[in-house]
Amino acid sequence: MKTEKSSFREKNKRAGGYLLRANLKKWTISIVRGLLLFGLCFMIIQPMLTRLCTSLMEEKDLYDSTIVLLPRNVTLDNFRIVFDLTDFPRSMLNTIWTSFLVSIFQVASSTLVAYGFARYDFPLKRFWFGCVIAIIIIPPQTIATALYMNFASFDVFGIITAIRGSGLNLHGSIVPYVLMSATCMGLKNGLYIYMLRQYFRGIPKSLEEAAFVDGCSTLHTFWRIMLPDAMPTVLSCFLFSFVWQWTDLFYTRNFLSSMSIYSNQLSTIVSRMSRYFSSNSDVPVIVPVGRQQQLISIGVLICCIPLIILYVFTQRTFVESIAMSGSKE
Amino acid sequence: MSNRKKKSSRERWGLGESILTFIPGNSTYNSMRSRNARHGVLFILPLIIGFLVFMARPLVQSFIMSLCDVKMQVGSGFSMTFNGLTNYRYAFTVDPYFNQRLVEEVGRMAINSIATIVMSFVIAVILNQDFKGRTLARAIFFLPVILASGVLPGIESQNEFYNMMQGISEEIANSSGVNLSAALQDLLAVSGMGSGVFDILFQMIDAIYDIVMASGIQIIVFLSGLSAISPSLYEAADVEGCTAWEAFWKITFPMVSPLLLVNMIYTIIDFFMKNDNRVMERINEVMYSQFRFGESSAMSWIYFGVALLFIGISTVIISKGVQHYED
Numbered sequence: 139m140k141t142e143k144s145s146f147r148e149k150n151k152r153a154g155g156y157l158l159r160a161n162l163k164k165w166t167i168s169i170v171r172g173l174l175l176f177g178l179c180f181m182i183i184q185p186m187l188t189r190l191c192t193s194l195m196e197e198k199d200l201y202d203s204t205i206v207l208l209p210r211n212v213t214l215d216n217f218r219i220v221f222d223l224t225d226f227p228r229s230m231l232n233t234i235w236t237s238f239l240v241s242i243f244q245v246a247s248s249t250l251v252a253y254g255f256a257r258y259d260f261p262l263k264r265f266w267f268g269c270v271i272a273i274i275i276i277p278p279q280t281i282a283t284a285l286y287m288n289f290a291s292f293d294v295f296g297i298i299t300a301i302r303g304s305g306l307n308l309h310g311s312i313v314p315y316v317l318m319s320a321t322c323m324g325l326k327n328g329l330y331i332y333m334l335r336q337y338f339r340g341i342p343k344s345l346e347e348a349a350f351v352d353g354c355s356t357l358h359t360f361w362r363i364m365l366p367d368a369m370p371t372v373l374s375c376f377l378f379s380f381v382w383q384w385t386d387l388f389y390t391r392n393f394l395s396s397m398s399i400y401s402n403q404l405s406t407i408v409s410r411m412s413r414y415f416s417s418n419s420d421v422p423v424i425v426p427v428g429r430q431q432q433l434i435s436i437g438v439l440i441c442c443i444p445l446i447i448l449y450v451f452t453q454r455t456f457v458e459s460i461a462m463s464g465s466k467e
Numbered sequence: 468m469s470n471r472k473k474k475s476s477r478e479r480w481g482l483g484e485s486i487l488t489f490i491p492g493n494s495t496y497n498s499m500r501s502r503n504a505r506h507g508v509l510f511i512l513p514l515i516i517g518f519l520v521f522m523a524r525p526l527v528q529s530f531i532m533s534l535c536d537v538k539m540q541v542g543s544g545f546s547m548t549f550n551g552l553t554n555y556r557y558a559f560t561v562d563p564y565f566n567q568r569l570v571e572e573v574g575r576m577a578i579n580s581i582a583t584i585v586m587s588f589v590i591a592v593i594l595n596q597d598f599k600g601r602t603l604a605r606a607i608f609f610l611p612v613i614l615a616s617g618v619l620p621g622i623e624s625q626n627e628f629y630n631m632m633q634g635i636s637e638e639i640a641n642s643s644g645v646n647l648s649a650a651l652q653d654l655l656a657v658s659g660m661g662s663g664v665f666d667i668l669f670q671m672i673d674a675i676y677d678i679v680m681a682s683g684i685q686i687i688v689f690l691s692g693l694s695a696i697s698p699s700l701y702e703a704a705d706v707e708g709c710t711a712w713e714a715f716w717k718i719t720f721p722m723v724s725p726l727l728l729v730n731m732i733y734t735i736i737d738f739f740m741k742n743d744n745r746v747m748e749r750i751n752e753v754m755y756s757q758f759r760f761g762e763s764s765a766m767s768w769i770y771f772g773v774a775l776l777f778i779g780i781s782t783v784i785i786s787k788g789v790q791h792y793e794d
Contacts, residue, residue: 171593178590179607181676186610247513258507259500261485266511269518272526274732275774277740277747277767281525321517329733331514333688336729356506374691378612378684385617401618442613449609453602
């Protein structure tokens with residue numbers, strides 16, 4: 139021990155105090171960084187922790203003013219109630235497959251469009267890119283009513299009417315929304331186009347030129363060369379799309395209202411509570427606010443947990459693999 | 468070389484040429500430029516179809532509505548009579564809240580968006596370093612992306628009773644509890660330093676939770692840019708005797724600066740479209756509870772114009788100030 143210490147001093151002396159300074163600097167940086175990160179992380183995670191704590195409480199714990207965070211009577215009953223209230227296994231399964239389907243369509247079409255914008259020059263390019271910016275900025279609420287009426291008798295420039303005699307009624311089916319996703323008009327689709335375009339522009343042109351000289355067709359170049367390179371960005375777009383679709387209420391309410399989707403169930407959970415509790419006791423029950431809040435928090439927790447797990451598993455691929463594929467010149 | 472390239476991509480398509488590009492059997496059709504143009508159009512075809520089918524009609528409709536006096540009629544939808552700019556005049560001069568809220572929100576946005584960008588950049592730089600528990604920290608900083616999206620942010624505050632209780636408990640906290648930033652502000656005001664700069668600073672400190680919550684995506688975008696920087700650049704800089712501070716400004720910052728624009732645009736849009744934005748609230752109020760469709764369309768077009776203006780300004784500033792390494 140002592141020899142080590144003296145050797146550190148000796149080394150420090152020989153280096154003219156450099157070693158001590160370097161070590162001090164390193165420690166200061168990591169302490170400051172640790173404090174900063176801890177503070178910010180705590181701020182983000184604190185509401186979640188509170189939710190987790192209250193979710194395990196029995197109802198009487200909620201009104202006990204001596205209990206602040208930790209439950210005295212731990213129970214998992216609340217989760218069962220929330221599962222019943224939100225039609226749990228079915229709504230979750232529906233959410234999973236619709237989110238998956240919709241985000242795949244969104245990302246696939248956005249990738250194609252982004253590549254077109256990044257690499258090709260064509261008439262009216264600026265106008266179309268202006269449209270991309272427009273679909274990012276225009277809140278979906280402004281066009282929702284008109285869209286809804288559109289889908290009551292869906293038609294493309296009178297073509298369908300000409301064939302079938304009347305427009306298609308697409309209310310209550312997932313088809314309109316999938317169509318919108320496949321044509322870049324889904325939730326925040328313009329943003330994915332923008333992000334992917336920015337990435338494609340960063341890939342050196344020489345790659346495609348080489349492919350062209352070797353006789354590779356356009357689609358082949360896109361599929362075999364550009365897409366693998368852009369995969370991390372594509373994946374992160376997919377993740378965003380998945381998460382946003384998962385929690386989205388606006389499009390879900392407008393287009394998927396006939397299906398049992400978790401976000402929709404969650405948004406109307408309060409209205410079903412009193413019915414649920416009164417059906418158990420045959421007497422109309424008014425659910426206290428604290429209890430309502432507790433059940434909502436549990437709903438939020440259930441909504442977040444799968445997404446967090448998904449992120450933890452995918453973050454390595456989509457944040458860290460970018461460094462591997464970085465072919466910047 | 469790069470200059471020439473820029474020029475060729477800026478070259479405008481003439482009307483005749485763009486038509487000939489899509490008609491086979493002429494010399495323009497067979498040129499390389501036309502071939503590429505056709506491929507490009509094929510790639511963006513989904514967007515073109517989507518825009519024409521789903522977006523164009525509602526947009527035009529809402530624009531026409533904003534220029535009309537719209538009345539709901541029982542059974543037969545709407546009746547519209549053209550009345551020029553009356554709705555826009557209404558938004559600016561008659562509506563008691565719209566103007567004031569628009570100015571307030573724009574001011575708040577200007578401060579918050581800059582704070583969000585700076586904050587997310589700093590956090591991304593920290594998260595890009597090597598330390599213990601990095602995966603955990605990254606997962607936690609991803610939480611705002613989830614928590615600030617869709618149904619989740621409003622759900623707990625939408626509960627009416629809860630809002631009532633919240634108001635009461637906040638009052639109690641303000642009267643009895645310790646509000647550190649308010650106390651500090653008072654102290655500074657007493658010592659004669661409560662100037663405008665400090666007010667903005669305190670506004671930011673009070674809004675720090677909102678700022679962190681709004682910076683989830685930005686952190687991830689910056690992080691992906693940061694991790695794409697090749698370590699050999701830093702090694703070379705280190706060998707040349709570059710300090711970490713210099714390396715940050717000469718390597719890190721220029722390499723991620725193209726992402727600044729993406730993030731800035733995203734931040735502005737995110738702020739403008741938030742559900743708890745008070746201008747949006749006003750527009751919804753006018754539309755759904757007063758049924759003034761014309762006036763509310765005019766308001767949303769004004770709002771849209773303001774958003775576009777801001778995006779334009781920040782695009783010009785950032786792309787002037789940022790070096791492009793990509794071309």
